[in-house]
Amino acid sequence: MNPLAGRKYIILGVVILTAILYISRLAYIQLGTDKYKMSADNQAFKYLTDYPPRGAIYDRNGKLLVFNQVAYDLMIVPREAKGCDTLALCKILNITKEDFLKRLIRLCGNLESAKKDYREYIFESQMLPELNARIQEKLYKLNGFYVQARTVRQYPKPIAAHLLGYIGEVDEKYIEKHPYYKQGDYVGMFGIERGYEDALRGKKGVSIKIRDANNNIQGSYKDGLYDTSSVPGQNLVCTLDAELQEYGELLMQNKIGGLVAMEPGTGEILALVTSPTYDPNMLVGRDFPKNYGKLQKDTLGRPLINRALKSFYPPGSTFKLLNALVAQQEGVLTPSTLYPCARGYPPLGGKPKCHAHASPTNLSGSIATSCNSYYSYVFKSIVENKKYKNSVEGFEAWRNYVLSFGVGKKIGTDLPFEAKGIVPTVSYYDKVFGKGGWRASTVISLGIGQAEVSVTPLQMCNIICCIANRGYYHIPHVIRKVGDKEDPKWREKQFTLVKDRQIYENVIEGMSNVVKAGTGRIAQLPGIEVCGKTGTAQNPHGEDHSVFVLFAPRENPKICIAILVENAGFGATWAAPIASLLSEKYLTGKILRTDLETKMIEGDLIHKHPSGGAKPKPAQH
Amino acid sequence: MRERSESIIRNIDWFTVGIYLVLLTLGWLTTYSAVYQAGESDIFDLSRKESKQLMFDGISILLAGSILIIDASFFTATAFFFYGGILFLNLLVLFLGNTVKGSHSWFRFGGFGLQPAELMKFATGLALAKYLSDLNRPDLKKAFVTTMSFILIPMVIIAVLQNETGCALVFLAFIIVLFREGVFPVWLLVFGIASIASAILGLKYPTMFWIFVFVMIVLGVGVFLLSRKKTWRLALILFLGIGFFSGIMHYTPIALDSISPHQQYRIKIWLGLPVTEKVEKKYGYNTNQSMNAIGSGGLWGKGFLEGTVTKNKFVPEHETDFIYCTMGEEGGFVGTSLVVMLYLILIVRIIFMAERQRSDFSRIYGYAVASIFFIHLVVNIGMTIGLLLVIGIPLPFFSYGGSSLIGFTLLLFIFLRLDAQRLMVLR
Structure with a gap:
């Protein structure tokens, strides 16, 4: 036997080991890692x-409220921008070379990574057709750049x-x-x-x-x-009525505040005005950042806040309507119940204060005169109702009623960022006054819609819808149809805990008197029975806010309006006329009271403002 | 006479012929996919590569058939004639051939080319077999020098004069043959492998130099103390050995800096040494794209004709030297490992067949065949999967090209004919 024959095993071994090594390597790169697949x-x-x-x-x-217009984004793939004629580009865009580099750094972090970055970025956004045309001419010199057609919103x-x-x-x-x-x-x-x-x-x-x-x-x-x-x-x-919205904005110009107009039978928002406002065309396209900054810097009017949805205020006297409903449902108040007023609430030495009017009044009269004393008695009677063990339980019952009107919680509208408002809780008062350390008289201001309770204009309008509908509301919303589909949610009736139709009629009678003969006479319309309520929301930061709510006509109501004008004083001076003009416009289609209209349009309350607008109250839970 | 030819047909190793045909078919399909362009295909259009390759396949099969009817003694008789003749062609091509991309290795006939270097492989195999089988009382030193000359002469002509380094390196595979026949000294083989290992270690871990020297000295002293005969000769050998390998380790990185940047960067990238991103992108491009193609194939591949990297010009030379990428991308791990397994079976089969020969001539030639296939497999696939430097040699039966295909067919079928007459002693 040849002594060299054993070497075949060495050779075979090398061959087989090599094959195993190669197959393992293949297994690693083909099965063991995604690296190559992603790169490929x-x-x-x-x-x-x-x-x-x-x-x-x-x-x-x-x-049409919003449509699209073609605009062009100038896109850049930084890695491919080598040899680009930046000078020509800078000239067209009217920027300096430093601006160019700064933008590149903003997009990619630094210039070194820009050289490798193969992602696409918007270099110049939403160029209008004429700018695009000038870019197109030079595009052959602009390596790494291309133009993508997009749309911008137009109003x-x-x-x-x-x-x-x-x-x-x-x-x-x-x-x-x-x-x-x-x-x-x-x-x-x-x-x-x-x-x-x-x-x-x-x-x-x-x-x-x-x-x-x-x-x-x-x-x-x-x-x-x-x-x-x-x-x-x-x-x-x-659901908006563009004309009503436009008119509302016109009336609210140079005033701070919010107003909401709704159709009670559907919960559709007809107008939702916040003032000051801005032209939506400002926040479109290339000028967005500049204009947004400008709006943000306006601390006097804070035009970016949607006050109708996001700001909450003490509802003032309009809240008395709610207390009147609750008290009747609880059986502690009838239309003929009389309470005295001595320019204030007698049991607490005339606090809360009231103005001079005939005394005592019944329910209807108390609404018409907006008697503070009357509603202090009413609130006390609800909270200290004999059917409850103690006033804490009475308070809890009151709170549940109030919440069922969409107050103190998000109503669930289709607009983002709605505020909850505030209806104080038992535990809140326990914390402030100590457990058992408070009674109805401690929190008596709730009866007249002051102190801790706060609502947004939208919630205020919703309360009026409940009254106009005699016991229920539809969730307020701004979109009726998506494509051709309607959300069945909007059709559902949300019933309040105050069920009896007569109870509403008793309050409505009072509201009608407010307009016929009470504090809201300015809201009268010929041939239409308007029901309203003035309010004056106390404001610790300055002059009181002017509040007015109305719905009309009394039977088969078509419109509910709630309006709050900041630092405008008594409800009848600014809020009521504006609400009235809106209802006139919506219900009759024309304005007869042109003098009043002119006065409202020209009224400028911003520039007499003490502190540059009320700050929304901090939320509490 | 008729009886004899029948027994020869029976003795042909049809198993190997089968593997050959499988590889040829897979190879052609891969070539077809590699040059495929959506919407254009006409296998009767001879200007297209897939058609040409089909024609080469046909020629090869005819050639294979013809070789199988030539008596084995023809090859023993003409071994040196082939060697001399083809060597002459390799010189002639320098004067009559065309220059393509700096290479002077092609004869041109119309649309076709012939690369005589591809034919040199089987001729060298025959010459080695003839020379070694004719030695009676072998003088190993003389045999070593002679056989190495047989190998080195064509290598120098092909590498230096024709400028086809990759093709020339293949001839180093014959060292396996010489090792099997005991002509190539084992110490030289070990020494050579150790030198290459030291060079790579020196490049990859230059800071390890002193640790390496220290370990070597400790080992050297240990060997000296443990050996029974503590002679000065042993001490001297150990001393020189340590010095030599340390020297290689130390000087290779320095030497690397003096070669052309092109080669330098390729080596650095291969070893994973730090280079700038630009260099990596430029000189690592082939390997990166090749691995993208293979790596993106996954288990089953993207499917026949569905590759995105091998098509669309990402992988260079994707129908010749980098044909394996197409298999990797479209056939996935199943395809690539199948190819490796087919080659493994082929090579192991040839070695097994070589060992069953009665004639030394046939056995030596058999090892030559196995060695050539082995080195092509190792170098070609190794470079596509990033294990070896990029060296441009074809993958047998897969890469597009007639010369290499005909060369490999001759190489294999001459051995199959020799094997068919394995019971005869050839002179």
Whole structure:
């Protein structure tokens, strides 16, 4: 036997070991890691997004409130921008070379990573057609840049800015939570744009293209098997009456406050005005950041706050209506109940104070004169009702009634950022006064809508809807139809805990008297029976807020209005005339009282403001 | 006479022929996919690569058949003639051939080319077999020098004069043959492998130098003290050994800095030494793209004709030297490991067959065949999966090209014919 024959085993061993080594290596790179697959896909696929048009928004009469206009985003892929004629670009965009570099650093972190960054960024957003045309001319010199057609929102009438909201570019944090969005996408940030984002945005389409090593598109990946086409956003039909909204904004100009007008039978919001406001066209396109900054800096009027939805105030005398309802339901008050008034509430030495009027009054008279003493008695009778063990239980019962009118909680409207308002709790008072350390007389101001209780103008309007409907409300909402679908939720009646129709009629009788012969005579309309209530909300920061609520006509009411004008004094001076003009406009279609109208439009309350607007009260729980 | 030819047909190793045909088919399908462009395909259009390759396959099969009917003694008789003749062609090509990308290795006939270097492999195998089997009382030193000349002469011509380094390196595979036949000294083999290992260690871990020297000295002293004969000769060998390998370790990085930046960067990237991103991108491009292609194939691959990296020009030379990437991307791990397994079976089979020969000539030639396939497999696949430097040699039966295919067919089928007559003693 050849002594060398054993060497075949060495050779075979080397061959087999090599094969094992290679197969292991292949297993690692093909099965053990995603690294190569991701890298291969990144370079081979180009994802082209097909942006659907955002849905338009119409008012209740089919008038266009928001539509789209074509605009162009100048996109940059930093890695490919080598050799770009930046000078030409800077000239067109009217920026300096430093601005250019600053933007690049803002997008990519620093210039070093910009060289590698293959992601797409918006370099200049929402250019109008003429700017786009100038870019297009030079585009062949602008390596790494391309133009993507997008849309910007346009508003035919400069109204309802807060309600409609605005859209803005998504940021990293948002993308993390909502993977649907990609760098450079827009999303509704506020108002209806935010509340109905899912319906308005539609669905992006994507087409996957194959590109070669020279970055040339070679065609669709798998003949478009994985491509999706975009689905246009749905149009919305809004419940607003554009004309009423516009008129409301006109009347509220140069005043601070909010007003809400609703159709009681449906819960549809006819107008939702917050003042001061701004032209929604300001927060569109390229000027967004500049204008937003400007609005943010206006600390006098704080135009970005939606006061009708977000600010809460003591409801003042309008809250007496609610107490009158509750007391009747609890059986401690009848229309003929008489209480005395001595320019104030006698048992507590004339506090809360009241103004001079005939005394004693019955229920209807107490509403017409807005007697503070009467409602202190009423509130005490509710809380210290004999059917409860103690006044804490009585208070708890009162609170449940109040909450059933949509106060002290989010009503659940379709607009984001609604405030809860405040209805104080037992535990809150226990904390302040100590357990058992308080009684009805301690918190007697709740009877007249002062002290700790706070509501938003929207909630105030909702209380009036409950009265107008005699016992229920529909959740207030601003969108009637999404596409052609209606949300059945809006049709449901939300019943209050005050059930008896007669109880409402008793209060309505008083409200009618307010307008016929009481504090709200200015709200009279010829041939229409208007029911209203004035209010004056105490304001620790300055002059009282002027409040007025109304609904009309008395039978089959068509409109409810709640209005609050900050630091405007007595309810009848500013709030009532504005509410009245609105109801006149809505119910009759024309304005006969042009002198009053002119006076309201020209009234300027902002620039006599003591401290630059009331600060919303801090929330408490 | 008729009886004899029947027994020869029976003795042909049809199993190997089967593997050959499987590889040829897989190879052609892969080539077809590699050059495929959506919407254009016509296998009767001879200007297209997939059609040409099909034609080469046909020629190869005809050639294989013809070789199988030539008597084995023809190859023993003409071994040196082939070697000399093809060596001459390799010189002739320098004067008559075309220059393509700095390489002077191609004859051109119309649309076709012939690379004589591809034919040199089987000729060298035959010459080694003839020379070694004719030695009666072997003088190993003389045999070593002669056989190494057989190997080195074509290597120098191909590497230096034709400028085809990759093709020339293949000839080092014959060292396996010489090792099997006992001509190549074991100490030299160990020494060579140790030198290469020291060089790589020196490059990869330059800071380890002093630790290495220290360990070597401790080992050297240990060996000296433990050995029964503590002679000065042993001490001297150990001393020189330590000095030599330490020297390689120390000087390789210095030497590396003096070669052309092109080679320098390729080596640095291969060893994973730090280079700037720009350099990595430029010189690591081939390997990166090749691994992207294979790595993105996953288990089952993207499917026939569905590759995105191997198509679209990302992988260079994707139908020739980097053809394995197409298999990796479209066939996935199933495809790549199948190819490795097929080659493993082929090589192990050839070694097994070589060992059953009665003639030394046939056995030696068999090892030559196995060695050539082995080195092609190792170098070609090794470079596509990032284990070895990028060295441009084809993957047998897969890479596009007629010369290499014909060369490999000749190489394999001459051995199959020799094996068919394995019971005869060839002179």
